[in-house]
Amino acid sequence: xxxxxxxxxxxxxxxxxxxxxxxxxxxxxxxxxxxxxxxxxxxxxxxxxxxxxxxxxxxxxxxxxxxxxxxxxxxxxxxxxxxxxxxxxxxxxxxxxxxxxxxxxxxxxxxxxxxxxxxxxxxxxxxxxxxxxxxxxxxxxxxxxxxxxxxxxxxxxxxxxxxxxxxxxxxxxxxxxxxxxxxxxxxxxxxxxxxxxxxxxxxxxxxxxxxxxxxxx
Ligand SMILES: [Zn+2]
Ligand SMILES: [Zn+2]
Numbered sequence: 001x002x003x004x005x006x007x008x009x010x011x012x013x014x015x016x017x018x019x020x021x022x023x024x025x026x027x028x029x030x031x032x033x034x035x036x037x038x039x040x041x042x043x044x045x046x047x048x049x050x051x052x053x054x055x056x057x058x059x060x061x062x063x064x065x066x067x068x069x070x071x072x073x074x075x076x077x078x079x080x081x082x083x084x085x086x087x088x089x090x091x092x093x094x095x096x097x098x099x100x101x102x103x104x105x106x107x108x109x110x111x112x113x114x115x116x117x118x119x120x121x122x123x124x125x126x127x128x129x130x131x132x133x134x135x136x137x138x139x140x141x142x143x144x145x146x147x148x149x150x151x152x153x154x155x156x157x158x159x160x161x162x163x164x165x166x167x168x169x170x171x172x173x174x175x176x177x178x179x180x181x182x183x184x185x186x187x188x189x190x191x192x193x194x195x196x197x198x199x200x201x202x203x204x205x206x207x208x209x210x211x212x213x214x215x216x217x
Contacts, residue, residue: 001018001019001020001123001124001143001145001146002017002018002019002020002048003016003017003018003146003148003191004016004017004018004019004044004048005191005197006040006041006044008030008031008032008033008037008040008066008067009031009032009033009037009063009066009101010033010063010099010101011031011062011063011194012194012195013029013031013063013064013193013194014029014031014191014192014193014194014195015027015028015029015030015031015032015041015067016028016029016150016191017041017044017045017050017052018124018143019048019050019122019124020121020122020123020124021123022122022123023048023049023050023051024050024051024053024121024122024123024124025045025050025051025052025053025121026052026053026054026055026056026119026121026124026126027041027052027054027055027056027071028055028056028057028058028141028150029056029057029058029064029065029152029193030055030064030065030066030067030068030070030071031063031064031065031066031067032066032067032070032071033066033067033101033102033104034102037067038067038070038074041067041071042074051075052071052075052077053075053077053121053122054077054078054080054119054121055068055071055072055077055078055079055080056079056080056081056113056119056126056139056141057079057080057081057085057109058081058138058139058140058141058150058151058152058153058154058193059081059082059085059088059134059135059137059138059139059152059153060081060085060086060088060089060092060106060135060137061088061092061095061135061153061165062092062095062096062099062101062103063193064152064153064193065089065092065106066103066104066106067104068104068106068107069104069105069106069107070104072107078109078110078111079106079107079108079109079110080109080110080111080112080113080119081109081112081113081137081139082112082113082114082130082137082138082139083112083114083137084132084136084137085109085135085136085137085138086108086109086112086137087136087167088135088136088137088167089106089108089109091166092105092106093105113128113139114128114130115128115129115130115139116128119141124143125143125144125145126141126142126143127141127142127144128140128141128142129141129142129149129176129180129181130176130180131151131152131154131176131177131180131181132169132172132173132176133154133161133163133168133169133170133171133172133173133174133175133176133177134152134153134154134160134161134162134163134165134168134173135152135153135161135167135168136167136169138152138153138154138161138176139152140152140154140180140181142184142188147185147187147188147189148188148189148190148191149181149184149188149189149190149191149200150191151181151190151191151192151193152192152193153192153193153194154173154176154177154181155177155181155190155192155198155203155207155210156192156193156194156195156198157190157192157195157196157197157198157202157203158198158203158206158207158208158209159195159207159209160173160177160207160209160210161173161193173210174210174214177210178210178212178214181200181203182200182203182204182212184200185200186199186200186201186204187199187200187201188200190203
């Protein structure tokens with residue numbers, strides 16, 4: 001599996017394109033905010049001769065959905081996310097006013113996904129973990145074959161997702177990390193919604209926001 005990471009928009013959000021050997025691709029959290037950022041992504045996909053088949057949102061905060069419509073239109077593909085993110089998408093226009101950044105309305109999901117579902121595109125198989133706390137319907141996407149997890153804004157290198165926004169819940173976030181993320185094998189590479197990649201083992205060891213045995217945030 002090929003994994004490409006792009007960093008877009010004023011929030012420095014990570015957008016991922018993952019593709020199998022035949023170029024069948026999934027775009028996770030397209031965060032492009034204008035035509036310039038769109039063309040960076042589209043040119044890469046064309047150069048690599050990839051065929052995007054699906055958009056996945058780990059969660060639907062503004063910075064993760066700004067490019068949804070551009071990608072959906074360009075490749076005529078669907079967006080899937082968790083049902084509990086629907087109100088988050090609906091709030092995104094007012095959130096953008098609050099942050100003073102231009103809003104690009106997202107397409108709505110063609111279907112919703114639940115924990116335990118396996119998403120199959122070409123040779124890519126992703127399982128889903130329900131990891132609420134930073135957002136009410138936050139999902140992490142796990143590729144066991146590649147030993148990687150796309151963690152969105154749940155877990156970062158040395159940090160965790162903020163819990164001071166509407167729909168956040170600090171104790172849910174702690175539980176999501178301890179009971180879901182930290183149950184993954186230590187060598188799994190974590191591709192986060194912001195910042196550099198890390199591993200489950202490195203975060204268990206070094207992340208002072210949520211320790212494996214700790215109960216508060
Ligand atoms: Zn977020
Ligand atoms: Zn984010």
